[in-house]
Amino acid sequence: MKVAITGLPQSGKTTLFKALVGKDFPVSFEKENISDVKVFDQNIIELSNVFKPKKTTFATVTFVDLPGIPSGVEQAKRRNEILSSIRQFDALITVIDAFTKDDFETDIKIFENDLILLDLDVVEKRLERLQKEKLTQDKVLEQKTLQKFKDALDSxxxxxxxxxxxxxxxxxxxFGLFTLKPTLYLINISEEKIPQRSKIEEALRKKFNYKNTEFAxxxxxxxxxISQLTEDEKKEFLSSYNLEKEAINEVLELTMKLLNLDVFYTVGEDEVRAWLFEKGLNAKKVAGKIHSDIERGFIAAEVISYEDFKSVNFSFKDxxxxxLLRIEGANYIVKDKEIVHFRFNV
Ligand SMILES: Nc1nc2c(ncn2[C@@H]2O[C@H](COP(=O)(O)OP(=O)(O)OP(=O)(O)O)[C@@H](O)[C@H]2O)c(=O)[nH]1
Ligand SMILES: [Mg+2]
Known part of the structure; x- marks a missing residue:
């Protein structure tokens, strides 16, 4: 899964990227920056303490920090370059400068409307072409969907x-349509506005009441x-600002939510590992996240929820x-935070 960090120039994208990837990651201020970011998970830490495996692996999401999207006619080429690179991403984090600006809601509106117009252009061009073509069944569906898109974009x-x-x-x-991508608006505030965080968030949710859209x-x-500090320093720092935890974890949680992802765990002496999968997948497909051989040769899945496993002190015997340890078949829909062991035969 790949998430683009985007927005207007100088809104704080690279600073956000640094906060996400933590210490010692060299960033470029001209080119794009790419890094996998560990999805922090207390359960993995606990499982690792129990199994003491050779290797502990967190799930990761790939974040890409893109250059700012310039406005203005003279920069049209650069603008188009950056925009077209966004098409390949699964979700967007759009960083909004609210540390120098008070009317940042306007920036959200402008950014959103820009992308709406760009999508409208793609949709209308395609609809025009389809009109001249002989329509197969697939294309009839495409045309109908695009008409629905046009109506939405028009409004x-x-x-x-x-x-x-x-x-x-x-x-x-x-088509990689921009406004189809789940979007997290990240409102980059100055320290003085920390006490108003939830108020700002609420107001934005109300004003931009869209599905698949989050605000942080x-x-x-x-x-x-904070991300550059040691764990002890972090605690002290957070309490001096009256903060409970690092807000950056919220960015990861919301990203997972937007990407519609759940997590499952595999455990053993060799490795304790978290894996991501799309909500609602069945056991056979989930097995394929580990290896296509396991999906192909799927026999059964041994499944237990993290909470149940914890309640018996992580003893498979108990x-x-x-x-509490269930045997499930290929069509079982795997739930979030289950420990799964696949039986397979290749
Ligand atoms: N005061 C203040 N300055 C910030 C904040 N976030 C970013 N900055 C500053 O704003 C400048 C730009 O930050 P970057 O993170 O490089 O912004 P960017 O969006 O990556 O910029 P481009 O890649 O050039 O589009 C830097 O000097 C940052 O230190 C903030 O929350 N408060
Ligand atoms: Mg930057």
């Missing part, structure tokens, strides 16, 4: 806010500074005798 609604079937999504996937109000520069 300034981002496409991610529409209810879509899997078929409609598939039929229009190749975060003092990015402060978070970057879990079994209490009937």
């Amino acid at each position: 300034e609604t981002p496409l991610r806010s529409l209810e879509l079937t899997d078929e409609e999504r598939l039929a229009t996937k190749s 109000v975060i003092p990015v520069l402060l978070e970057k500074e 879990a079994k005798s209490k009937g």
